[in-house]
Amino acid sequence: MMSELETARLDFSEGINAALEQFLSNNSPALLWEAMRYSVLSGGKRLRPRLMLAACSGLGGDINTAMPFACAVEMIHAYSLIHDDLPDMDDDDLRRGKPTCHIVYGSAMAILAGDALLNLAYEVMGGACLEHPENIGAMTAIARAAGAYGMVAGQVADILSENKIIDESELIYIHANKTAALIRACLEAGGVLSGADTRRLAHLSEIGENLGRAFQIRDDLLDVTLPTEELGKPALSDVKNNKTTYVSVFGLERAKKDCRALTERAAGLIEEIRLKDSALLQIVGGFSVNSR
Ligand code: GRG
Numbered sequence: 001m002m003s004e005l006e007t008a009r010l011d012f013s014e015g016i017n018a019a020l021e022q023f024l025s026n027n028s029p030a031l032l033w034e035a036m037r038y039s040v041l042s043g044g045k046r047l048r049p050r051l052m053l054a055a056c057s058g059l060g061g062d063i064n065t066a067m068p069f070a071c072a073v074e075m076i077h078a079y080s081l082i083h084d085d086l087p088d089m090d091d092d093d094l095r096r097g098k099p100t101c102h103i104v105y106g107s108a109m110a111i112l113a114g115d116a117l118l119n120l121a122y123e124v125m126g127g128a129c130l131e132h133p134e135n136i137g138a139m140t141a142i143a144r145a146a147g148a149y150g151m152v153a154g155q156v157a158d159i160l161s162e163n164k165i166i167d168e169s170e171l172i173y174i175h176a177n178k179t180a181a182l183i184r185a186c187l188e189a190g191g192v193l194s195g196a197d198t199r200r201l202a203h204l205s206e207i208g209e210n211l212g213r214a215f216q217i218r219d220d221l222l223d224v225t226l227p228t229e230e231l232g233k234p235a236l237s238d239v240k241n242n243k244t245t246y247v248s249v250f251g252l253e254r255a256k257k258d259c260r261a262l263t264e265r266a267a268g269l270i271e272e273i274r275l276k277d278s279a280l281l282q283i284v285g286g287f288s289v290n291s292r
Helices: 004-009 013-023 030-041 047-058 063-085 101-105 107-131 133-146 151-160 168-193 198-225 246-250 252-272 279-285
Strands: none
Touching: 013 030, 013 047, 013 063, 030 063, 030 101, 030 107, 047 063, 047 168, 047 198, 047 279, 063 101, 063 107, 063 133, 063 151, 063 168, 101 107, 107 133, 133 151, 133 168, 151 168, 168 198, 168 246, 198 246, 198 252, 246 252, 252 279
């Protein structure tokens, strides 16, 4: 049984939040940086950076070297949420229990805050790569997963699928790209940053794919099982918006079963690579269908 101190040490959230505050400490133009900070620092589980640091630490890498990449991924994640919430995308008023960026700052400022976060992410990673050129592969993995080969492609497919009946393979394509690609890249980047060999990198990639898909199914499940106060956005919003989700296509029981199976597969693969600490397994433990 791990002590509370050890559990907190392997969670990494405190260090990530402190580093994010530093990267976002500029003030000019004031409104832009305020909107950027509002979107990054007002909550969030920090899942993606924690996964990256956990993979890196488990393979004996240096967390401090990995931190700029971990923060950059959280900035990219925040930009994607800001843009996803906009009226011309998902049109959401609430995120993490608070008004969305465009509700507070207006659509133009929200778009610009997202743009600025995306650019800052690459500036931060580029700076880190100047110091450690051997880590360029971490930045490339993240860039590929965040763009037209990953998250943006998934978002496009998601938008084009609205009000259409889609089949299993199309739904899996959307999940694999919109959600799982960036999560997978976090695991891969953690591996690159720790100097992992190709066998371990391939393992990390598969772990990320399974976890990413499980995470999206869990998100679909939570939409129909949690009340608004716990969700931080209106409950049943996917159902009300007529969205095609894993639950709407396969039903509640199959969604729970598949989420569990993907999580167990990820946990099994993690056991196989024999990490030095339990940080990654600790995060995966929180993926259970009934936990949040
Ligand atoms: C705008 C290019 C572009 C992409 C948007 C991320 C995304 C793609 C859409 C968000 C829609 C959504 C709810 C996807 C489900 C999975 C997901 C990304 C949930 C939110 O991530 P969490 O739970 O958020 O990690 P926190 O608040 O903890 O940071």
